[in-house]
Amino acid sequence: MSELLDKILGLITAFKAARKAAKRKPKKIGKVAICVGHSRIGDKGARSVGGISEWVYNSEVAKLLATQLRQRGIASVIIDDYPSESYSGAMKWLSAEISKHNADVAIELHFNSFSTSSAEGYEYLYYASSAKGKKLALCIHQAHQSKVASQKDRGAKPIERKDRGGRFLTSVKPPAVIGEPFFGSSPKEWVLLGQSPAVVADIYATGIFNYFK
Numbered sequence: 402m403s404e405l406l407d408k409i410l411g412l413i414t415a416f417k418a419a420r421k422a423a424k425r426k427p428k429k430i431g432k433v434a435i436c437v438g439h440s441r442i443g444d445k446g447a448r449s450v451g452g453i454s455e456w457v458y459n460s461e462v463a464k465l466l467a468t469q470l471r472q473r474g475i476a477s478v479i480i481d482d483y484p485s486e487s488y489s490g491a492m493k494w495l496s497a498e499i500s501k502h503n504a505d506v507a508i509e510l511h512f513n514s515f516s517t518s519s520a521e522g523y524e525y526l527y528y529a530s531s532a533k534g535k536k537l538a539l540c541i542h543q544a545h546q547s548k549v550a551s552q553k554d555r556g557a558k559p560i561e562r563k564d565r566g567g568r569f570l571t572s573v574k575p576p577a578v579i580g581e582p583f584f585g586s587s588p589k590e591w592v593l594l595g596q597s598p599a600v601v602a603d604i605y606a607t608g609i610f611n612y613f614k
Contacts, residue, residue, distance in 0.1 A: 430476055431613040434504035434575070435463045437481035438511040441491035447514035449585030451595055456481075458585070458598065459510035465602035466510075473610045478502045488568065496572040506537055506612065507577040508605065509569050512595070514586040521587045522553030526566050526579040529559035533576035541578060541608030548604055552583070552593065580605060 439446030439456045446455025460481055467477045480498055483491035499507055513520070525542045527534035538557040546554060562571045566579045582601050583590040594601055 430474060431505045431609075432503060433470060433475060433477040433609055434499045434502060434507040434573070435466055435477050435479045436495065436499075436507060436509040436569075437463050437479070438509045438579075440481050441483040441488065442486045446511070447585055449512070449514070449595055450518070450588050450591050451585075453585075453595075455512055455514075455585065458512065458595070462510055462598045462602050462605075465599050466605050469602050469606035470609065473606060475606075475610065475613065478504065492568045492572040495569070496574065499573050499575065504575050506533075506575050506609065507573045508537075508541075508609070509566075509577070509579050510605075511579060511581050512583055512585040513581045515584060516586075518587050520584050521590050522555040522584070523549070523582045524555035525557045526560050526570065526581065527557065528567070528570040528577070529561055531570070531576055534570065534578060535559065537576050537609070537612050538578045540612040541580065541605060544608035544611065545582065545604045548600070548607070549594070552590070555581075 437456060437459045439454070445457070448454050449458065463479045463481060467479055470477045480495065483495055485491040485494055513522075513524075523542075523545050525538040525545075527538035535557070542554075542557040545552075560567050560570065562568065569579060570577050582604065583594040585591060585595060
């Protein structure tokens with residue numbers, strides 16, 4: 402009798418747990434707009450010491466990032482062609498395109514460049530008035546910090562609309578970040594990360610995954 406009662410109570414407990422699970426809403430899968438910087442007409446960005454332009458390099462990073470995000474259960478869309486010659490026109494089009502895809506966050510891929518080869522380090526830019534943009538930038542920054550500890554840390558930086566990159570960060574609807582993971586003008590950093598796009602993609606994917614957790 403006791404054994405039968407235990408079975409009945411066990412079935413009741415299992416039934417209640419199943420009903421509770423059925424009512425629970427599934428976790429929303431995040432969607433990322435992966436934007437390749439310098440995708441407007443006639444603009445390929447800076448050229449690295451390795452002879453590769455920002456656009457070519459980051460087009461490869463974008464594909465690797467999309468794969469790594471998918472492996473983490475995160476959807477994405479790659480946007481690598483902004484059909485406008487003007488920067489303002491490109492940003493207006495990009496804003497509408499990102500909204501069309503209902504992206505939860507956006508990241509524009511770049512690398513830094515300077516007139517001298519001594520400039521180095523990584524930085525992630527976000528709109529100063531965006532709390533979620535700041536969170537996203539900090540998550541990616543922390544991922545970079547943990548994976549490439551030897552590199553100079555230039556920080557997660559708030560910028561305004563008038564600053565370089567400000568139009569992208571303020572034009573798009575979702576929280577957004579501009580990634581500057583290294584200086585393409587630095588031979589040392591080109592060897593460190595420029596020749597390892599999969600490492601850069603992993604930094605972005607880890608940071609974005611941590612943002613959605």
